[in-house]
Amino acid sequence: MKRVALLAVGSFNPPTIAHLRMLEVARTHLQTINTQVLEGIMSPVADSYNSKPSLIKAFHRIQLVREATKTSDWIRADDWECSRSTWTRTIDVLTHHKQQVTEKFGSDVGLMLVVGGDLIDSFTRILPDGSNLWNPADIIRIITEFGLIVLPREGSKPLETLEKMNSLAQYSDVVTIVEDEVCPTAVSSTRLRAAVSAGKSIKYSTTDDVIQYINDNNLYKV
Template sequence: MAAQISAHKTTAFTNPPNYALTSHRLRRTLHASTKQPIVLVACGSFNPITYHHLRMFEIAKDFIRQNTDFEIVGGYLSPVSDEYKKAGLVNAHHRVKMCTLATEQESTWLMVDSWEALQNYQRTAVVLDHLEYEINTVLGGVSTRDGGHRNVQIMLLAGSDLISTMSEPGVWSHDDLDNILGRHGAFVIERTGAALDQTIDSLARWRNNIYPIAQLVENDVSSTKVRLFFRRGLSVQYLLPASVIDYIERNNLYPDDGSCTEKDKDKGSESGEADITSSESSNVRGTLGKEMTRLSTN
């Protein structure tokens, strides 16, 4: 059953210069007037965007269609601001561009919202509120086929590794959790190394508005690993869209540090890639966990 949007009035937001919400793929009319329209929003570094980020939306889309009374009318990626100040984070302009290339060429319904990326650091709760304001107040929500009007529910899409940080004391404020999970709601995609059931149990207060989704095909690709591949001069083909790879190479965003020899490169991934997936895999996951913990922390 679709959750109801709680009463909440959102005031206008300050927008970056020349900002306008990208909405060319936002569907403005519901197919089924009995369903609750929703927009999925994924917040993150996207440094760089990978096929796993795109795949998360498709996993959620299947689950929503088969198990809920929601109807998706759009999906957004919201890259974090440069004020996040994580080591190795490339400029927001590049990350927005990479996300735009990926969504425009690999999807028919996903879009990029640059509002968060082009200003000071913004908490996830504020990003969701901003999109709610833009879609429901500025654009006027969506229509039903019989001429009615509906407000759109903005819902977070995240991996279980990010959601698990929400139960850690001092990481997220209670008010932000109540806003994100209680008012907006979240779809949580299972990720390798992050216990999904345990995570949901620790957030029992908002259980009715959290939708856990099993990952039927295991995918452990991360931006952290992709950057490591670039630094070692290893192939990243089929880990992220070709247009994004081309953009990265043209702009030299993740330069090769020379740690992979030409001999290793000629072998494909016989040597270097095996090292990454064995001895360094736990360190990479740990780095990703810390990265997402810092995201949206007060």
């Protein structure tokens, strides 16, 4: 039986049930193809990721992820990425965690990246300075050296994006795309922040512990 760990990266600003479901659905799918998932890792980005005013400090975001995962027996928060002083490329985050899971579980354990379809759509994004947001070589390494599991989200077209990219078209058939047929949801961190700011309830869109931490620390209430 193949053994792997799963990694989810992002702002988690704040974490939602969609982030947790993403890992759960990926694990369930892998179990059907004789693959054991040993752990799930949620790694928030560092404060230097961008200058958006909506991105609260990593100190709070890692704690929110800890609150979100505290009742899970297999998903955990990891602060390596968010505690770094500079932004870390996803391929480097994967490389770090591959080393960690190898030391923890053995050299036969793989590491796979689990993402939402909107992240795949960002593969073609061009930055204001004209450079690519994603290095195509990094994407190929993610797919071939680690493994990529994608859960489509509202408005995303991950497979279409991959097939349109000349450098990635040949790899589109080895990217695993899994639909959440039990609980498809369009909940997002952006919507949660807007709801909190407007004084609306976000109960059942994330965990109660996350909601309590947001309220205790007066977060997102512009």
